[in-house]
Amino acid sequence: MATLTNGQVDGTVHGVGVVSASTNGLVNGLNHSHSPAGCPATIPMKDHDAIKLFIGQIPRNLDEKDLRPLFEEFGKIYELTVLKDRFTGMHKGCAFLTYCARESALKAQNALHEQKTLPGMNRPIQVKPADSESRGEDRKLFVGMLNKQQSEDDVRRLFESFGSIEECTILRGPDGNSKGCAFVKYSSHAEAQAAIGALHGSQTMPGASSSLVVKFADTDKERTIRRMQQMAGQMGIFNPMALQFGAYGAYAQVQQQAALMASVGQGGYLSPMAAFAAAQMQHMATINGLPGAPLTPTSGGSTPPGISAPTVTSIPSPISVNGFTGMPPPQANGQPPAEAVFTNGIHHYPAQSPTAADPLQQAYTGVQQYAAYPAAYGQISQAFPHPPPIIPQQQREGPEGCNLFIYHLPQEFGDGELMQMFLPFGNVISSKVFVDRATNQSKCFGFVSFDNPGSAQAAIQSMNGFQIGMKRLKVQLKRPKDANRPY
DNA sequence: TTGGATT
Numbered sequence: 001m002a003t004l005t006n007g008q009v010d011g012t013v014h015g016v017g018v019v020s021a022s023t024n025g026l027v028n029g030l031n032h033s034h035s036p037a038g039c040p041a042t043i044p045m046k047d048h049d050a051i052k053l054f055i056g057q058i059p060r061n062l063d064e065k066d067l068r069p070l071f072e073e074f075g076k077i078y079e080l081t082v083l084k085d086r087f088t089g090m091h092k093g094c095a096f097l098t099y100c101a102r103e104s105a106l107k108a109q110n111a112l113h114e115q116k117t118l119p120g121m122n123r124p125i126q127v128k129p130a131d132s133e134s135r136g137e138d139r140k141l142f143v144g145m146l147n148k149q150q151s152e153d154d155v156r157r158l159f160e161s162f163g164s165i166e167e168c169t170i171l172r173g174p175d176g177n178s179k180g181c182a183f184v185k186y187s188s189h190a191e192a193q194a195a196i197g198a199l200h201g202s203q204t205m206p207g208a209s210s211s212l213v214v215k216f217a218d219t220d221k222e223r224t225i226r227r228m229q230q231m232a233g234q235m236g237i238f239n240p241m242a243l244q245f246g247a248y249g250a251y252a253q254v255q256q257q258a259a260l261m262a263s264v265g266q267g268g269y270l271s272p273m274a275a276f277a278a279a280q281m282q283h284m285a286t287i288n289g290l291p292g293a294p295l296t297p298t299s300g301g302s303t304p305p306g307i308s309a310p311t312v313t314s315i316p317s318p319i320s321v322n323g324f325t326g327m328p329p330p331q332a333n334g335q336p337p338a339e340a341v342f343t344n345g346i347h348h349y350p351a352q353s354p355t356a357a358d359p360l361q362q363a364y365t366g367v368q369q370y371a372a373y374p375a376a377y378g379q380i381s382q383a384f385p386h387p388p389p390i391i392p393q394q395q396r397e398g399p400e401g402c403n404l405f406i407y408h409l410p411q412e413f414g415d416g417e418l419m420q421m422f423l424p425f426g427n428v429i430s431s432k433v434f435v436d437r438a439t440n441q442s443k444c445f446g447f448v449s450f451d452n453p454g455s456a457q458a459a460i461q462s463m464n465g466f467q468i469g470m471k472r473l474k475v476q477l478k479r480p481k482d483a484n485r486p487y
Numbered sequence: 488t489t490g491g492a493t494t
Contacts, residue, residue, distance in 0.1 A: 142494055171493070181493050209491065218494045226494080397490070405489050432490060447490055479489050 046078045046098065049188040051105040052133050053097045056126030058082070059118050060091040071097055074111065075104025096130055105129075137219050139192045140185040144213030146170075147205035148178040159184050162198060163191020180208065183217055192216065396430040398449035402456045403478040406463075407445040408471040409433060414442070422448045425462065426455025447478060 058067065064080050071077060078100045083092040099105045113127040143155065156168050167185035170178050186192045200214040218226065397403050409418065419431035433446035450456045456477065464475035 137494095140494090144493060179492060183494075213493090223494060403490085407488055430490090434489090434491075443488085445488055449490095474488085476489095 045076075045100050047100060047102050048190060049102045050078065050098055050100065051102055052130045053099075053105050053109065053127055054130040055095040055097050056093070057118065057121045057123050058091075058093050058095060058125070059120045060093055061120075062118070063091070064095075067095060067097075071099075071108055074099065074108040076100040094126075097127075137217060139187065139189045140167075140183055140217040141192050141195060142181065142213070142215050142217040143184055144181045144215075145205060145208040145210055146178065146180045146182060146212070147207050148180050149207075150178065150205070152182075155182050155184060158199070159186075159195055162195035163187060181213075396449060398429055398451055398456075399453070400480070401453035401477060402450045404448045404450075404456055404459060405445070405474075405476055405478040406448060407474040408468075409442065409444045409446055409473070410468055410471070411442050411444060413444075413446075415446070418446050418448060422450075422459050422463070425450070425459040427451045 055067070055071075063082055067082070068077060068080060071080065076099065078098040080095060080097050082095045084090060085092060097105075097108075099108065109127045109129075112125055114124040117124045141159075143159075146155065150170070152168050152170055155170065156165055159165055159168070163186040165184060166187050168182065170182045171180075172178055184192075184195070186195065196214045196216070199212060201211045204211045404422070406418065413421075413433055415431050415433050418433050419428050422428050422431065427450060428448055429451050430449040431446065432448075434443040435441065436443055448459070450459070460475050460477070463473055466473040466475070
């Protein structure tokens with residue numbers, strides 16, 4: 001008697017139920033008796049990997065009940081909905097169709113897509129996965145920290161036990177070298193999830209700096225955001241505010257070093273940082289083409305000409321030296337105005353940091369502080385009515401010949417100190433000290449990128465062999481990426 | 488002792 005009930009319900013709601021019931025049997029019959037949509041929530045009807053199809057080029061006089069017979073030929077239908085205008089309710093000539101089985105959808109797509117034209121239409125019917133259907137992103141994994149020798153097959157072997165892999169691609173550079181990461185696409189989200197659970201962080205590949213990374217690949221949105229951030233980073237570098245603060249940072253730094261030098265007694269111990277400060281003073285003088293710049297520029301409030309002016313002009317800024325009149329006036333001691341920098345309670349470095357009291361450190365902190373509160377300064381606000389926010393610097397390479405490799409850095413140097421050290425030679429677009437991931441300790445080498453080769457050369461000239469403490473800096477052009485492959 | 492990458 002189930003047949004009778006089924007027939008009644010279908011006859012009322014869909015009009016094609018009798019055919020459906022006779023071909024699909026009891027389960028289908030139950031569905032229809034419980035759910036007018038044909039898909040009860042009580043029984044897991046739809047395969048987890050089912051595909052939602054978009055059906056296009058449907059004559060507007062055909063509705064769901066007319067379309068069902070056409071598509072049921074390929075399998076049990078989970079859901080079929082003709083798209084209607086939200087306001088007018090008008091048939092839009094297309095539909096969404098989900099079969100209970102993924103296989104049915106593939107069969108239908110193969111048999112129908114562009115294969116026949118429905119009456120009254122001048123283009124063939126469209127049957128393909130709906131746009132809303134994930135283009136694979138929810139089952140696509142990003143795999144990082146691979147060994148660069150690992151091939152697609154190696155990666156497949158690693159991932160195959162968690163599901164069927166539809167796609168496996170190693171990311172490679174233009175030269176074909178693996179970037180140490182890959183994409184793996186499974187046929188379902190669940191498989192991908194299983195692989196994450198089992199493999200993420202599970203092992204460390206030989207030559208990789210940390211354990212295997214297995215995560216869902218970025219969605220379109222995330223990728224867009226990433227790109228925006230990159231764009232913003234580039235803008236930030238050439239943003240005049242950043243240049244101004246950069247210039248001011250260098251200026252303050254030199255002033256502070258001078259003050260420090262003046263305060264160090266004849267036989268006093270010179271810390272590596274102080275030694276650096278002192279030596280850099282001399283370098284500054286050298287760069288300026290001035291012999292023996294005064295080391296005690298503490299008199300009066302005026303700018304020591306041998307030090308500050310060339311510092312400013314060495315920075316290829318469209319803002320003239322007069323731009324400096326827009327800055328908060330430096331104090332006689334070279335410190336930025338105390339209330340602006342030191343009273344807001346923010347300390348970028350923990351007080352226990354061994355370098356926290358260093359002039360260089362303070363200069364750097366000062367730069368950051370100003371960067372954080374540009375609106376506080378009226379004249380600057382006039383010059384730049386809407387100063388763009390300064391984006392935290394990201395690691396960026398400059399053009400060929402602009403990137404330096406620096407070795408024998410003091411252990412306590414971080415990115416900021418490295419940048420401060422090289423700011424006098426030009427526009428530093430990136431500075432990076434390598435840090436051991438496990439210990440967080442500097443590896444005592446790093447990179448600095450300028451925006452022009454001249455600055456890089458000037459920096460090499462002045463800073464290569466530069467003594468800090470017991471060590472001498474090694475400053476040279478960074479090796480190009482492809483330079484270390486003997487074979 | 489040569490960019491900690493990356494969608």
